[in-house]
Amino acid sequence: xxxxxxxxxxxxxxxxxxxxxxxxxxxxxxxxxxxxxxxxxxxxxxxxxxxxxxxxxxxxxxxxxxxxxxxxxxxxxxxxxxxxxxxxxxxxxxxxxxxxxxxxxxxxxxxxxxxxxxxxxxxxxxxxxxxxxxxxxxxxxxxxxxxxxxxxxxxxxxxxxxxxxxxxxxxxxxxxxxxxxxxxxxxxxxxxxxxxxxxxxxxxxxxxxxxx
Numbered sequence: 148x149x150x151x152x153x154x155x156x157x158x159x160x161x162x163x164x165x166x167x168x169x170x171x172x173x174x175x176x177x178x179x180x181x182x183x184x185x186x187x188x189x190x191x192x193x194x195x196x197x198x199x200x201x202x203x204x205x206x207x208x209x210x211x212x213x214x215x216x217x218x219x220x221x222x223x224x225x226x227x228x229x230x231x232x233x234x235x236x237x238x239x240x241x242x243x244x245x246x247x248x249x250x251x252x253x254x255x256x257x258x259x260x261x262x263x264x265x266x267x268x269x270x271x272x273x274x275x276x277x278x279x280x281x282x283x284x285x286x287x288x289x290x291x292x293x294x295x296x297x298x299x300x301x302x303x304x305x306x307x308x309x310x311x312x313x314x315x316x317x318x319x320x321x322x323x324x325x326x327x328x329x330x331x332x333x334x335x336x337x338x339x340x341x342x343x344x345x346x347x348x349x350x351x352x353x354x355x356x357x358x359x
Contacts, residue, residue, distance in 0.1 A: 148252060150288040152186045153269045154318045157250065160271045160284065161315065169248045171274045172282050185211040186288045189273070190225055192245060192281040202226035202234070203241055203283060212287050215266075217300035233306045240309055244270045245280045254308040257301045264301060265290040 148154050159180055163170035177184065190203035201224065208220035216228060225241065226234045244251050253268040266289050273282035289296065312318075 148267065148269070148312075148318060149254075149290050150267050152183045152286045152288040153252065153267050155183050156180060156187060156284070156286050157269060157271065157312075157318050160250070164314065167314070169272050169274050169280070170284075171276075172284070173276070175273075175284065183286060185209040186286045188212060188220070188285055188287065190241070190270075190283040190285070191275075192241075192283075202238060203245075206282075211289075214297040215287070215289065215301050217297065228304055230303050230305045233304075236306055236309070241270065241283065243311070244272050244283055248272045248280070248314075249311050250314060252310045252312060253306055255304040256307055257304045259293070259299055259301050260295045262293040262295065263291070264293055264296070266304060268304075 148157065160170060163174045172189070180187065186209050188208045189206045191206045192203045193201060203225050205220045205223050205225065213220050220228075226237055229237050240251050240253065243249055250272070251270040253270070255266045255268055257264050257266070266287060268285065268287045270283050270285045272280065273284045274280060275282050
């Protein structure tokens with residue numbers, strides 16, 4: 148893994164695996180990952196019409212992740228951030244993460260204003276109430292930091308590489324945490340995310356929208 152955020156949340160997820168079991172969303176503690184909150188997200192799988200399974204949707208998304216695409220991502224489909232050519236591969240990865248309980252790490256890239264951005268996506272399986280395999284906890288962190296981040300949206304990402312690391316493999320240290328602009332979101336947005344995350348974790352309800 149190439150970013151501090153990726154290693155932090157992977158290690159945290161590993162710490163929640165009791166006797167090798169996939170963690171439940173109720174086990175997540177926002178305070179334990181406060182430094183990574185701007186980059187993290189929770190995805191929820193929903194059944195589409197006629198029993199077809201659609202791409203998981205963002206239930207929560209951090210400020211830096213929203214800044215990357217210059218829009219609120221809550222409720223958006225994960226595959227809406229990716230090139231059409233990668234949607235099938237992305238769907239196969241998310242199914243494997245949820246159904247097999249395997250973590251996945253994707254190296255990705257996108258181009259805006261003629262500049263390339265490299266990013267790292269981590270997908271970690273979570274169980275919802277009732278033991279359903281329909282949640283993913285993860286992060287999307289830029290590795291490079293073009294000047295346009297937060298000012299212009301990244302049109303889409305493309306998959307460069309996919310890996311499925313061992314669930315119990317120790318993760319090496321990464322010296323520097325990748326950071327990007329927060330100009331898209333209000334300063335209180337990460338606090339709001341933490342509050343919403345707490346509500347979703349413990350009460351299974353969604354935050355009611357942007358600030359009132």
